[in-house]
Amino acid sequence: MQAILFDIDGVIYQRGAIIDGAAETLKWLRQQQIPYLFVSNSTTLSRDQISARLNSSAIPCSSEQILTPAVAARDWIAAHPGKKMAVFVPDAIRHEFDDVVSFNDDEAQGVIVGDLGANWNYFTLNHAFRILMKSPDMLLMGLGMSRYQNDGQGLQMDSGPFIKALEFAANKSALVMGKPASSFFQQALNHLGVKAEQTLMVGDDLMSDVMAAKNCGIHGCLVRTGKYQYQDELGVIKPEFVIDSIKDLPGLWMEGQLAQVS
Template identity: 35%
Template structure:
């Protein structure tokens, strides 16, 4: 393996859970920053804007710059602007400010995030009809589930699969595990993919996605991690650590 010269960190499940930092995470991030190694923060979180995420993390004690946070909603925004699309937003109400500058009439694309209670039959059926008319489907991820303070919850993936199946279309995933999403954060550090370590709790979107994008990866046993996840990765391809503090210990910074 090449020398690690930069680190990408997943947020929920690696740095915090709900509104509380995970044990040792604040200190581990500070140690990474103090080493001079560039760090970027990469997330499929779609219930908060980037500004809200930054404010929340500051309240937990993390000292990072807002422009170091790379979000799936940000990637979707860029794609909509690039292609001149008007979105039908199937997203969480708390994320709506991120798309406030897009017109809401006559949508010609479907944008799928973690809509929570807004995943109603009426909203899903409206999206389905638009897709049947030829609109593209843009998704902020394809994660199966995530961990909240009270347990595991359905994420975007099951609803993405339902719409793809019903409309016989293939959605475009613009968050993790998209290689372009990982490469955007890597490029921001001025590094090559194989020089960067991705740390995450999701064996598919974080770890396998990073490996497929040419990065190194480490699975942490926090957040949504479940016993046996290590066995879903080809032997020798990924590191495994108990938590972020253990990862930083292993980097000797």
């Protein structure tokens, strides 16, 4: 194994606090000169805000070491100039779309949907739906398709269910810019300059993190923190590796289990 992809919420942090051993594990990886990249489906914080949070937790990190759906979407839009989109995302990341945002519904060529959290309501969802129904060519872009997350007070729905509702209502398939889309993982591999079979994805979401990575040829490791549920280990779909938390990763590495699949 030559590189690692890390989810953030549920792997590095839980209920707003850093998970025991996370900073030490990442320090160990740096000492071993093992490159890693943070891949987060978060659309509530900008990369600068995420990196500031990590740095405040004794985890040195620049914004370039973080890949988010907003960044992936921005790159896609840059490759498709001229698009004007209605943007349904938190204020923290709206600046990523300054060049493409449409303030007139009649000019919009599609919608971008992120995690609005408590700001979701029927009228907002229906607003996005009405824009999509203006033309069969309207684009629905989803910033990640995670089903739920743990916000520290319990599980709550993520952006995935709302995007699925729009897909069903508007009879469209979303272009997903985030996990579990294979293009998102490929972008992460390109950033690190490694092959899928040389890379490990560490996450707390069996489907969006671990199995989605496996579908791209990336090895998967499920942690028993964050949104992990014991049922994750009981189904037909099983993760390649399971550890109690990120602090156990160096031990897994030194035991040679990861070397056997490199």
